[in-house]
Amino acid sequence: MDGGLAELIPDRDRPRGWTLLIDGAPQSHVDLDDPALLTFEYQRRLGHVIDLAAPAGRPIHAVHLGGGAFTLARYLAATRPRSTQQIVEVDERLVRLVRDRLPLDPGARIRVRSADARAGLARLPDGWADLVIADVFSGARTPAHLTTVEFLAEVRRVLKPGGTYAANLADGPPLAHLRGQIATAATVFPELALATDPTVLRGRRFGNAVLVGSDRTLPVAELTRRVASDPHAGRVEQGKALRDFTGGAVAVTDAAAKPSPVPPPAVFR
Numbered sequence: 001m002d003g004g005l006a007e008l009i010p011d012r013d014r015p016r017g018w019t020l021l022i023d024g025a026p027q028s029h030v031d032l033d034d035p036a037l038l039t040f041e042y043q044r045r046l047g048h049v050i051d052l053a054a055p056a057g058r059p060i061h062a063v064h065l066g067g068g069a070f071t072l073a074r075y076l077a078a079t080r081p082r083s084t085q086q087i088v089e090v091d092e093r094l095v096r097l098v099r100d101r102l103p104l105d106p107g108a109r110i111r112v113r114s115a116d117a118r119a120g121l122a123r124l125p126d127g128w129a130d131l132v133i134a135d136v137f138s139g140a141r142t143p144a145h146l147t148t149v150e151f152l153a154e155v156r157r158v159l160k161p162g163g164t165y166a167a168n169l170a171d172g173p174p175l176a177h178l179r180g181q182i183a184t185a186a187t188v189f190p191e192l193a194l195a196t197d198p199t200v201l202r203g204r205r206f207g208n209a210v211l212v213g214s215d216r217t218l219p220v221a222e223l224t225r226r227v228a229s230d231p232h233a234g235r236v237e238q239g240k241a242l243r244d245f246t247g248g249a250v251a252v253t254d255a256a257a258k259p260s261p262v263p264p265p266a267v268f269r
Helices: 041-052 071-079 092-101 117-122 149-158 176-186 220-228 239-246
Strands: 006-010 017-022 025-031 061-065 084-088 109-113 129-134 159-171 191-196 207-214 235-238
Touching: 006 092, 017 092, 025 071, 041 071, 041 129, 041 159, 041 191, 041 207, 041 220, 061 071, 061 117, 071 084, 071 109, 084 117, 117 149, 129 149, 149 159, 149 176, 159 176, 176 191, 176 207, 176 239, 191 220, 191 239, 220 235, 235 239
Parallel strands: 061 084, 061 129, 084 109, 129 159
Antiparallel strands: 006 017, 017 025, 159 207, 191 207, 191 235
């Protein structure tokens, strides 16, 4: 997040549940009594990626580009104790708000750094991370410099061999941004999968899609099963179907990068 008005709204049904709003738009949800609870659709899909990034319960090293309410870092700490995590969040006011109102477990190995996502990534050593999650929005748009081959090359540098990259992408018809992001990731990661709502994939509405990349064979069958069994059932594409979906889109470079599209107002109603 970058510079928007951040508010924390208490949950009516959960005594220690909170929803983070940025400029009035719901961004994430946290239940301090149940950090393994993921209520937002896209965060559940990212949670599945976390679950499948390594054998169940095994501690990992993880990087979160974009902090929000630290929802996914809390989830990972609850499901993979003794993991070491780095959160990179550019909005210092948001970091202070979340730290003050929704404090992290002091026993969790989570470091929060206020920095631009790409600059923060550049400070990490080669092969440090088992998992890198990108969930970065500024004014509801992914900044241009986080959509490129050069950015993903930096992600690949930080990942261990066999590590996993996951990105929360947002797009709507005609899905030019999503197609371009898949084509871009394909230049860096030999294995890709995309999890989203079928109506988003068919270009019928604006929504989120989780793109997963690795240099190892992805656990697509299990990811598909989990995504299909979510309260809002989704779909996973990979291989030829995913390549065909790009429709000849070209990879994005720093020289030609643009932010992701502005969501229509109805998305947040």
